[in-house]
C-alpha cells in the first residue's frame with residue numbers, strides 16, 4: 001500500500017498517543033492535528049516529537065475546568081512551533097483535507113451526535129477519504145448508519161467504534177466466533193489501571209462516569225471537577241461498570257455474529273494503580289457445526305495499556321479502511337466487518 005497521510009482530531013489523552021503510535025506503523029504520515037484551541041498542519045509530515053514535547057503536561061483536555069492542563073501563554077497544540085491558535089480547528093483541517101487520506105477522530109463524546117455532525121462537515125466540504133472514530137456508545141452507530149448513502153455518494157469510508165472496546169475487542173470477538181455456527185453470548189470484561197495516566201485521561205474517566213447507573217452524559221458534562229473527584233472517592237478510586245452501553249453489541253449484530261442483546265460489556269477502572277484491576281477478557285460462547293458447545297476466550301496481557309489498546313487497533317483499522325477506500329468501497333463499516341465474515 002502506498003503511504004497514507006492522516007490527521008488527528010483531538011489531541012487529548014488518546015489523540016496524542018495516536019501520533020506517537022503512528023511512528024511505529026509502516027507508511028503512516030501524520031500531516032495534521034488539532035485540539036480545541038490550535039491546529040498544526042504540515043503536508044510533508046508533522047514533527048511528532050516536537051508536538052508531543054510541546055504539549056506535555058499541557059493538554060487542552062475536556063476533563064473539566066481545572067483539569068484542562070493549559071500552561072504558559074499557548075494552550076495545548078498551539079504550544080507547538082508547528083501550530084497556530086485558532087477558533088475553528090476542525091474547519092481548518094477540513095480546509096486541508098483534499099490532501100489527507102484519513103482522519104482519526106479522537107474527540108470527546110459529551111453529545112451523542114457530535115461525531116456524526118463532524119462527519120457531516122467533512123461531507124459538506126466535499127471530502128472523499130477515510131474517517132475513523134473511537135467512540136463508545138451504541139446509539140451513535142445508528143446515527144452514522146443513517147448517513148451511509150451520503151458517505152457512499154461522497155466516496156467516504158467510515159469505520160466506527162474502532163478503539164479498544166468497541167474496536168479491538170469487537171474484532172477479537174468476531175474472530176473467536178468463527179469456530180461456531182451459532183453464537184449464544186459474548187462477554188467483554190475490561191480492566192484499566194490509570195494512576196500515572198490519570199491526568200492525561202480525565203476526559204475518558206469523565207465519560208466513563210456517565211456509564212454508571214446514577215449518571216448520564218449531561219451529568220458528566222456538567223459536573224465540576226470536585227464532583228467527579230467525589231464520585232471517584234466514593235468508590236475508593238476503583239469503579240466497576242456493568243451493562244455498559246458499548247457499541248460492541250450493535251457492531252457484532254450488524255456483522256451477523258449474534259444479537260446485540262447477547263453481548264454484555266463491563267469492566268473495572270482503577271485510578272489508584274497502574275496495575276490492571278482485572279484482566280481484559282473476551283468470552284464468546286457458541287455451538288460448532290458438529291454440535292459441540294464451547295467458549296473461546298481472548299485475553300489481553302495485563303501489561304498492555306489502554307492507550308496501546310486503543311491506538312494500535314484504531315490505526316490498524318484506519319489502514320484497512322484506506323485500502324478499501326482506494327478500492328472504491330464506501331459507506332459505514334464496523335470493526336467486525338473488516339475481519340473474517342460470519
Ligand SMILES: NC(=O)c1ccc[n+]([C@@H]2O[C@H](COP(=O)([O-])OP(=O)(O)OC[C@H]3O[C@@H](n4cnc5c(N)ncnc54)[C@H](O)[C@@H]3O)[C@@H](O)[C@H]2O)c1
Nearest residue numbers: 010011012013014035036060062108109163164165203204
Ligand atoms: N473505544 C475506546 O476503547 C476508547 C477508549 C478510550 C477513550 N475513548 C474515547 O476517545 C475520546 C477521546 O478521549 P480523551 O481521553 O483523549 O479525551 P480528552 O478530553 O483528553 O481529549 C479530547 C480532545 O479533543 C479536543 N476537542 C474537544 N472539542 C473539540 C472541538 N470542538 N474542536 C477541536 N478539538 C476539540 C480537546 O481539546 C482534546 O484535545 C473520548 O470520546 C473517549 O470516549 C475510546
